[in-house]
Amino acid sequence: VEHVARTEDLTVRIPVEDDSDDEIARLSRSFNSMTASLASSRDLQQQLIADAGHELRTPLTSLRTNIELLTRSEETGRPIPEADRKALLASVKAQMTELAALIGDLQELSRPDTGQHEGRTRILPWHDVVESALRRARLRGPELTITADVRPWYVRAEPSALERAVVNVLDNAVKFSPESGTVDVRLADGVLTVRDHGPGIPADELPHVFDRFWRSPSARALPGSGLGLSIVARTVQHAGGEVTLTPAEGGGTTATVRLPGAPKPPPEVP
Structure with missing residues (x-):
């Protein structure tokens, strides 16, 4: 010692x-x-x-x-x-x-991984967070068709961090979508899926997509810091959920975020 x-x-x-x-x-x-x-x-x-x-x-x-x-x-x-x-x-x-x-x-x-986050978390309508992120995504990709099926789901998370995570996921889909492409967004039963029709992610790169500063060789000419998905993974982990990126059938990528919660908010304590 x-x-x-x-x-x-x-x-x-x-x-x-x-x-x-x-x-x-x-x-x-x-x-x-x-x-x-x-x-x-x-x-x-x-x-x-x-x-x-x-x-x-x-x-x-x-x-x-x-x-x-x-x-x-x-x-x-x-x-x-x-x-x-x-x-x-x-x-x-x-x-x-x-x-x-x-x-x-x-x-x-x-920011610290533990401790300080607990005081900033609260029950949130995740569907409202997704709708807000969708409005921003449509402004950033006006040439794209972004479809949405968003159903109520309430989670415990830090408001600003959760919105940033959802925005990062949608930004990723917008960035890699072809011109006049389509992005399909769905939130149901605590599962958010964002499916783009871009070039997809090679299988050998999938294990690295959530690493800090990692960027696909095909994406290095595009704007970005290589930290967006790291922030998504960190935020989702703090909220007790999980996030994955998988190849989509027919081409493109599907981002899936699962968060524990309920379709209705908990009753208020008198």
């Missing part, structure tokens, strides 16, 4: 005989379990920081390049053609939006 405190070397384990069950043995096993958990947490934290730095570098580099071009034009008195200037400003705006979204996603993922 003194060695760990002095060196912060969390890989050290106290040797314990398998058949020993006295107080020292139990304490040693508990200490080994604690240091293993701390080591895993530290590794995840370092990986998150490294991944975040990598993701932030791309929009920052693009921003710096565009701003330097605009600054050089002002300093030298050589105006940039109007069409090019508009394109540069549009690129700056897009990169700032991407940075803001990435920072927001990182803040969401940096």
Whole structure:
């Protein structure tokens, strides 16, 4: 223990005989379990920081390049053609939006996994959350046909986190849908399904879709931080549910979110 405190070397384990069950043995096993958990947490934290730095570098580099071009034009008195200037400003705006979204996603993922969430949860009409997310999705994909069959279901969750999770699922479907495509949304008996008719997800990529910063090679040219589905998985897990992505029959992908709840709200306590 003194060695760990002095060196912060969390890989050290106290040797314990398998058949020993006295107080020292139990304490040693508990200490080994604690240091293993701390080591895993530290590794995840370092990986998150490294991944975040990598993701932030791309929009920052693009921003710096565009701003330097605009600054050089002002300093030298050589105006940039109007069409090019508009394109540069549009690129700056897009990169700032991407940075803001990435920072927001990182803040969401940096929140503690347990404890603090319980005080913010309450009984919610999940159908209302889905309807609100559908309105946003239709604005983002006006060329798409988004069908919806939404039936009442009440869940216990954190309001803002649940809405963000549903929005992320719908955004994914909108982003990967072909032009003039269809997205089918259904909520019934505590199961939300969102089915798109896009290119689908290769079988070898399915195990990674909920990993932080993971993006399919075919999607790296599209906007996004690679954190959306990680946030979905985290939110659904906190609400006691599960989320899966599976290939849809006939092509495309079906996202399925299951949350415990009931078709009617619980009676109010007098």
